[in-house]
Amino acid sequence: MTRPLWQIAAIRIVFFGLIAALAQMALVVADYYFNDEELGRLLIEQQVDQLGEGQVTNGSATRYALPDEMADLFAPGRGYFARVRTVDGTILFSACDAACEDHFLSRTVRPPDFWVRFIQPGKPLHVAGGGTVERDGQVLMVEFATVGDSEGLIWGVFWHEVLDHLVVPMSLLLLFAVGGAIVSIIAALRPVEAAAQAADNLDPLEVGEGLPTGTMPREISRLTGAVNRAFKRSGDLIRGQRMLTSAIAHEVRTPLAIIKLELSGIDSPKARKAEADVDELSDFVAQLTALARLEAINERQFQDTNLAQLCEDVVSAVAPWVLARGDTIAFEKDVEAMVLIIPSLIRDACRNLIENAVRHSPPGTEITVRVTGGPIISIIDRKRQADASMRPSDSLGIGLAIVERVLTLHGARLVQHRNATGMVASIHFNSEIPT
Structure with a gap:
């Protein structure tokens, strides 16, 4: 672990001060001896x-x-x-x-x-x-x-002169020099410490005026200014990429809808397969659009929400689609948990995890959405039949990126683990609002 700057400066001042004291002592002894x-x-x-x-x-x-x-x-x-x-x-x-x-x-x-x-x-x-x-x-x-x-009484004379003319004044000098250096360095670095703490919470997309540089030493202020400019360029680049992704996704949606409409008029198994591929591509485009919209989120959209009620609504909404895929879905709750969230985003995250559980498991899988203390939302899939040919994916692709971004905005985290019967994906929230 690196030392603070004030400790480094104090150690070096004392070190060179002792060297100067030894040199001065040698001069004093030589002067009196001769x-x-x-x-x-x-x-x-x-x-x-x-x-x-x-x-x-x-x-x-x-x-x-x-x-x-x-x-x-x-x-x-x-x-x-x-x-x-x-x-x-x-x-x-x-x-x-x-x-x-x-x-x-x-x-x-x-x-x-x-x-x-x-x-x-x-x-x-x-x-x-x-x-x-x-x-x-x-x-x-x-x-x-x-x-x-x-x-050898003359050595007492030497010691008396060294004490009077060197040790006492040098000790005072070192005391005030080290103390003054420490106080000055700590005062000079106080705005740097504040800027470092601000940098931990700085969003490249919302830099604003950037890190404060007003009271910093000139050399550090120049470095901080360069960091602010780098953040601004990164933010501009990311915003440009988001805008391009959103524009592409928006432009692709209409041609996909036209393609699906044309395919619906063709009576052929190949047309049905193409329709399924178009649906997957449409879902992917929708996820890209949702990912781009996440950057427009602000604090005013957070609401006190009952997680159990939200998850029950999600299960009701996706149940027809899950049943149509040959699986089953159920909802369970252990507590009534109130949390400060953006309901639409958590709803989309739960839907993503449920759809992933369905897509990456064999037909006949039991899906359970459970709300427990913590608060925690768990999406559990249990396979009725073992199928060695099915290997659940470790990644949700763009869906995982959306879920992780949503949870980051909420200060939550996603925990996944596989057991003998299937997969459990849990969303852990950091706080609960008392009801």
Whole structure:
């Protein structure tokens, strides 16, 4: 199953956004990695802020406790040193001993708000620095130094910079880009979805203005316009074919009537056979005319109709013809079913199915027309004698085309199945009107 366009666009935006993020991350890391001065400054800033979190103020008294996450950092021999003191020079914390004098400013000097100096150039970093931290009105002088950076603290600097300058802004960008793309695509395709639903119900013979194109994107609007023009050409072609078929059928009826009249005056078995052939041809022409008339049907012709009464009338009308062919016909009903139909069309469809049952079964066949719940009209033929030479046809020809077209107009369907005794053709309607 194909994905919706908004999903495809969202996946591709996220995919290329991640590629751009990875490329940007590589640039950020490379930029900071080869800039020792900036990297050293950021490392000192980060460590000064973390060390400053250990300040505890109780009234006018200031105490200091090293944060738990930094407790192991200043163990002897690891190459990290720190000192925290007040403005007047009182030392609150020291993890450097003699190294303090080598790496930090003298206690007698009031340091600037922030300072950095490199003990040794290159990597791993050998840098010292410090800055002031103010909390609750109390100012502390915090100093930090690293010789070799054995714990790789610079990677924390990299992650902090990537998070601040890449992850957060890129996430917002992707969120709004994907969200905006999805909303825009859904809004742009809403008229396309409406046009697709309208196309399912579009009749080539009744196109009208065709599919709406007013609010569609220009490219899709052009495609929809081409579809509308194709529908119009198809409708014109079908209407022309229907008109030609109707005209031919109308013109042929008169010559056939004249031929039959002439044959009736000839006393010969061959004339009678020719008369039967002319009758079949006349029936075929009548069916062509009926098929052409179906295209003129409209909703105002539908009526609430009792199916049982309609089928009983059909059986009464065709009974003489069925009996003359040597068969029998009966009507049965289980329910009084009311449906919204065009009575004349359903009547013709039932007549077609009855005539087919008679024509495609041996003499002596019992024909039963039954109305059951559903509602369903069933035409059942039961042969009294088995005749291996008779093979019922699977097709009603033009009659089947008429029946299927009539049922399509009514939202009904034709179901046929053969059993040991004959054939059952059933018309299944979708709805019943309560009586």
